Structure formats: structure tokens, C-alpha cells
Amino acid sequence: MSIKIKSMDVRLFHVPLTEILIDSLHGVHTHFDLITCTLVTEDGVEGTGYTYTGGRGGYSIASMINKDLRNYVIDVEIEKPTELKYKLEKALHYVGRGGILSFAVSAIDIAVWDIFTKKAGKPIYEYLGHTRKPIRTYYGGIDLGYTKEKLLSSIESQIKKGHNAVKIKVGKDDYREDIDRMKAVRELLGNDTIFMIDANMVWDLETAKIMCREAEKLNVLWIEEPMNPDDILSYKELAEYSNVPLAMGENLHTFFEHKHAIEIGKITYPEPDASNIGGITGYLEIADLAKKHGLTVSSHGMQELHVGLLSAVDNPGYMEYHSFPIDMYTTYPLVIKDGTIIPDDKPGIGVTFDWNKLKDYKIEF
Numbered sequence: 001m002s003i004k005i006k007s008m009d010v011r012l013f014h015v016p017l018t019e020i021l022i023d024s025l026h027g028v029h030t031h032f033d034l035i036t037c038t039l040v041t042e043d044g045v046e047g048t049g050y051t052y053t054g055g056r057g058g059y060s061i062a063s064m065i066n067k068d069l070r071n072y073v074i075d076v077e078i079e080k081p082t083e084l085k086y087k088l089e090k091a092l093h094y095v096g097r098g099g100i101l102s103f104a105v106s107a108i109d110i111a112v113w114d115i116f117t118k119k120a121g122k123p124i125y126e127y128l129g130h131t132r133k134p135i136r137t138y139y140g141g142i143d144l145g146y147t148k149e150k151l152l153s154s155i156e157s158q159i160k161k162g163h164n165a166v167k168i169k170v171g172k173d174d175y176r177e178d179i180d181r182m183k184a185v186r187e188l189l190g191n192d193t194i195f196m197i198d199a200n201m202v203w204d205l206e207t208a209k210i211m212c213r214e215a216e217k218l219n220v221l222w223i224e225e226p227m228n229p230d231d232i233l234s235y236k237e238l239a240e241y242s243n244v245p246l247a248m249g250e251n252l253h254t255f256f257e258h259k260h261a262i263e264i265g266k267i268t269y270p271e272p273d274a275s276n277i278g279g280i281t282g283y284l285e286i287a288d289l290a291k292k293h294g295l296t297v298s299s300h301g302m303q304e305l306h307v308g309l310l311s312a313v314d315n316p317g318y319m320e321y322h323s324f325p326i327d328m329y330t331t332y333p334l335v336i337k338d339g340t341i342i343p344d345d346k347p348g349i350g351v352t353f354d355w356n357k358l359k360d361y362k363i364e365f
């Protein structure tokens with residue numbers, strides 16, 4: 001089965017958050033950027049892919065899809081859902097090798113998968129030979145700006161909603177404040193509930209080592225992005241220093257960045273994000289890479305899409321339930337039950353936008 005794309009519609013939305021969210025490196029988030037790419041085939045099948053950012057960079061991504069990549073998509077014969085990604089990466093390689101290009105290619109790749117799965121009449125997991133199953137999830141708070149009291153009440157409310165695993169932000173100016181918050185959260189959760197921390201890359205190796213020792217005492221499942229993701233040799237040193245597993249993925253935008261993170265940096269929990277690793281094709285590559293190393297694959301962000309993808313791999317890990325609620329603007333409600341979520345069973349990638357809910361946030365670019 002091959003397809004030919006006849007039209008492309010790219011949209012940019014600035015979607016406000018219900019409250020200001022803060023993390024250590026990026027600071028204040030007031031909204032997130034959502035960039036959608038809707039493709040229609042010559043026989044009228046429509047597929048929508050998308051990517052997102054923390055509120056910066058959306059104009060460039062939307063423009064790259066609309067202006068630079070359009071000619072490599074329209075009227076091109078596509079035989080397999082995986083093939084266009086590589087062609088697009090090659091076409092813009094000189095200004096890409098990751099970065100904005102990875103976000104742009106991801107949106108197109110996801111749209112292509114939406115078309116192929118719809119034409120096959122199967123949800124993504126079935127298209128890839130798997131069955132529908134509940135996926136383990138955890139709540140990923142962007143909560144560094146919360147007072148300790150608000151942090152604890154936020155976690156309590158997420159547990160009431162059905163979560164049984166929680167990740168908090170760390171990376172305060174004084175790491176002793178992080179330790180105090182971590183201890184309070186562990187006390188609230190009890191020792192058996194899964195608990196992770198995420199430093200968003202702000203520690204140096206020395207601080208990361210101190211925090212690893214604290215995390216060991218508090219039975220932390222993983223430390224996410226303790227340091228700059230390019231400093232892969234420090235990851236290696238940290239992994240050899242401590243028993244606490246390391247996690248990383250949202251800032252790795254090529255296959256080889258993930259490969260080096262696993263093979264050199266000794267990352268135990270790869271967390272690719274289909275919105276910036278080359279879409280579903282890129283996500284599946286990292287899942288396969290993880291499997292070859294005896295690891296599970298987890299995910300970062302866009303839970304409404306990843307729930308179907310984690311059902312479509314042999315080695316599903318933990319799906320992050322991210323604090324950017326893209327799922328609020330789609331038609332399939334994610335229901336959290338006993339710390340798991342089950343994907344949509346309709347043909348396609350499992351994500352259908354409710355454009356009416358987004359219309360007030362559309363931005364010209």
C-alpha cells in the first residue's frame with residue numbers, strides 16, 4: 001500500500017496553562033506551543049501529526065514544516081510509514097541533525113502514521129502486531145515553583161485521581177531545599193510508592209553526586225537529567241558512582257544521541273519523546289535500541305500519543321503523564337486507573353484533536 005499526499009495544513013497554537021509552571025532550567029511556563037500538521041492523501045484520507053514546545057520556538061517549527069519541508073511531502077509516493085522521516089532528515093540535514101528539524105519532521109511523521117493506520121483500519125498497536133493493554137504511567141509535575149505545602153497537596157490530588165507513581169522537579173538554588181522537599185514527598189507517599197526526581201539538567205557533577213546519595217536513601221526510582229545532556233562522560237561517571245538509575249530523553253533528538261546516552265552515559269531509563277525524536281518512526285527506533293540493551297523504553301510528554309506507542313512495543317516502561325495537558329484538546333479521554341491508562345481502540349494513532357477547543361489559541365505565523 002502506498003500513499004500520495006495532496007495537501008498540507010500547518011497550524012500553530014499558543015495554549016495557555018491554567019497556572020504558571022516552573023522548572024529549574026527553563027524557568028516560567030505560561031503556555032505551551034502546539035504545532036499541528038494535517039495531511040490529506042489523493043484518495044481523501046486525512047492524518048494529523050503534531051509536536052509541542054514549552055512555549056518557545058513554535059514559530060520556527062511551524063515555518064520549517066510549512067516552507068522548507070512542504071516540497072518533500074506533497075506529491076511524493078510513500079510506500080511505508082517509516083520512509084519519509086529519513087528523506088526529510090536528509091533533505092534538511094545541513095541545518096538539522098536534531099534541533100528544530102527533529103520537531104518539524106516528527107509532526108509530519110506522526111501524520112503519515114495516522115494515515116497508514118487509518119487506511120489499514122487498525123489502531124497503532126495492532127498495526128504493529130500488538131494488543132491493547134494498560135500502560136503504567138506516573139504523574140510528572142512541573143512543580144519547582146510550588147511551596148512545599150502546595151507540592152504535597154498537589155501530589156495528594158494526583159494520587160486521588162488514580163496515579164500511584166510520582167515525579168517531582170528538583171534543582172533549587174540550594175540543593176538542601178531539594179533534599180527537604182524530597183524527604184517530605186517520600187514521607188507522604190510511604191516507602192513503596194514509586195518516586196522519581198527530575199533536575200532539568202542544572203546540576204554539576206559534584207552536586208549530582210551529593211543528590212544521588214540522598215536519592216539512594218529515599219528509594220528514588222530514577223534521577224532524570226541531572227546534568228547537561230551533552231556532558232555524556234559525566235553521566236558515565238555518575239552512573240558508576242551511584243546505584244540510582246539515570247533517566248534521559250527529552251533533550252536527545254537523534255538516534256545517535258540516544259545510543260551514546262545508553263552505551264556511554266549508562267542511562268537506564270531512555271525516555272524518547274515522539275514529538276522531537278522523529279515522530280513515531282524515531283520513537284520505535286529508540287524502543288528497539290533500548291530492547292537490544294535489555295532496557296525498557298519510557299516516554300516524555302504527549303501522553304495521549306505515547307499510550308498507544310507503549311502498547312505497540314515489546315518493552316514498555318513508564319509513560320509520563322506530563323503537565324502540558326494536550327490530551328484536554330483531544331477527543332479520547334485518558335482515564336487513570338490504578339496507575340495505568342489504556343489507549344484508544346479506534347483506527348489511527350489514537351489522537352484526534354477537538355479543533356473547536358483550540359480555536360481561540362490559534363496564532364498566525
Ligand SMILES: [Mg+2]
Nearest residue numbers: 198224225250
Ligand atoms: Mg524531564
